[in-house]
Amino acid sequence: MAERGRTLAMGEDEATGARDTVEAPFGRALVAIARQRPEIVGLTADLGKYTDILPFRDAYPDRFLNIGMAEQNLVAIAAGLARTGKLPFATTYGVFATRRAYDYIAIALAHSGVNVKIVAGLPGLTTGYGGTHQAIEDLALMRMIPGLVVIDPCDATEIAQATAAIADYDGPVYMRLLRGKVPVVLDPARYRFEIGKAxxxxxxxxxxxxxxxxxxxxxxxxxxxxxxxxxxxxxxxxxxxxxxxxxxxxxxxxxxxxxxxxxxxxxxxxxxxxxxxxxxxxxxxxxxxxxxxxxxxxxxxxxxxxxxxxxxxxxxxxxxxxxx
Missing domain, CATH: 3.40.50.920 (Rossmann fold)
Structure with missing residues (x-):
């Protein structure tokens, strides 16, 4: 459980302490999927540590790119890679993907139906760093883009299952990311995530x-x-x-x-x-x-x-x- 009154470090999510947790479920899932999918590549806008994609970088360093603090370039390069047959998973914070690269996601990805997955950390009120880092309006922005799938997973179980599902889905996706030690809420033996299903x-x-x-x-x-x-x-x-x-x-x-x-x-x-x-x-x-x-x-x-x-x-x- 987060200490009372402590401001969490950059990219650190709160764990309630009431349930079992899984460390970096997104990164772990992506590594497992990439073993069978050589076309998968990972990209980040200088936030690899804080978007849990480092397990993928460590497993497949030749399939990983750090674009730097340039979110428009992140999306544009991912779009270009997708057009060459790659399957890019691009990570950054939700505020940067939506506020800085919105037009690139709308036109370079959604308008063209390009197969890129944007995985966005710090959703909503999961950081204490104020309005510059709290993606509190990203779902509203992203759902207004035609042809873009928008996902907000619950826990470690759903993050892992959704990562596999969006890898199989042919088209652009925006998925919120809970990172670090993520609680297990949904029973992985019984729950099955499906795009578009409540x-x-x-x-x-x-x-x-x-x-x-x-x-x-x-x-x-x-x-x-x-x-x-x-x-x-x-x-x-x-x-x-x-x-x-x-x-x-x-x-x-x-x-x-x-x-x-x-x-x-x-x-x-x-x-x-x-x-x-x-x-x-x-x-x-x-x-x-x-x-x-x-x-x-x-x-x-x-x-x-x-x-x-x-x-x-x-x-x-x-x-x-x-x-x-």
Whole structure:
């Protein structure tokens, strides 16, 4: 567990301490896949250590490129490599991929349907380094690009499975990355990630949580606590923001009394907006409560303090639902 009041080091994610963890699940998965896929190459914008791609570099140094602090070049070079038959996995922070290289991703990758995978660290409020490094609006930006798959995985299990899935998928992908010691929330023997599919990971009827990314772990814990308080709460995990599984979301919402969205992202433009659009389009009329970040840049500080302040902890989710 992160020490109280400690500002995490650059690229260091918070571990809750409540579950087993896997070190660098993305890098490990990429190495395993690359053994059978010689066309896979790895690139980074001088953030190899902090995006968990170093296991790939160490295993395949002749298939790894550090482009330096030039995210537009990172995307452009990846696009060029893809056009020669390579399968590039390019890593940087989410803020740099979306804010600095947005046009390159839109045109060089998505517009041309080029087979490049952007793997983006520091999603949402997982760093204490303030608005320059907190990718709190990346899902909203990326889902607006036609033809781009957008993924927000929950845990080590899903990161490994999603890495394999996007390697098999022919087209551009933007995937958020949890790094370092990543908790194991979903049972690897039972859970199977599939691009474009939401999955119900807890049964319940009064409250219907719809969550994505790391917030599914906290939502599951919140649902368990609510159950102890006599409130039945189900959880639908939505790892793929685009393409969005609207049919499953609508069916889940129709069976609960109240819908609560939970995301590590601003509530405008991300999961909450997609759920609201889905309920409207499918004629499902249910109270909708949104848990996420406000429409503002978040200050610097320790990650546990910031997450508690902005309602992204299990205790805060429970308190918000009970208060409503």
């Amino acid at each position: 999955q119900q990971v807890r049964e319940g009827g009064a409250i219907g949580f719809i969550s994505t990314g790391m917030m599914t772990e906290r939502t599951l814990d919140a649902a368990a606590e609510l159950e102890r308080r006599g409130v039945s709460a189900g959880v639908l995990h939505v790892p793929t923001i685009k393409p969005f599984d609207a049919a499953t979301v609508a069916a889940f919402a129709a069976e609960v009394d109240r819908v609560v969205t939970v995301e590590n992202h601003v509530v405008a433009g991300g999961l909450a907006s997609l759920v609201a659009e889905t309920l409207f389009e499918h004629g499902v009329s249910k109270p909708l409560q949104r848990i996420g970040l406000p429409d503002r840049f978040i200050e610097c500080g320790s990650v546990p303090t910031l997450q508690a302040r902005y309602g992204l902890t299990t205790a805060a989710i429970v308190a918000t639902v009970i208060a409503a």
